[in-house]
Amino acid sequence: MSLDQPIEDLERRCPRLGSSISFQYCLISGEDDFVCWKILDCWWETFDVERYLKKNMPEAEFNHLMATADKPKNKISSIIEIIEKAKKGR
């Protein structure tokens, strides 16, 4: 995929803040200026964010992110998860 602007300048609506933010913000908006835990889920449809992070983060930090991040879910998985939560809520 080719992008006609620097990746750090890409913008999207942030589901946490409810406003438009740049990818640059996502890189530092986690705890202790770490990347946001939703970064994979928020950006995977726009570009190969996992590859970008693997290339640009220290290996230990990248591995920590992969172990703790909110990963993209497909619609079927999300629906099944909602049904399971509803069943438990009864």
Ligand code: SF4
């Ligand atoms: S990665 Fe975090 S800061 Fe960036 S848009 Fe998603 S929720 Fe907002």
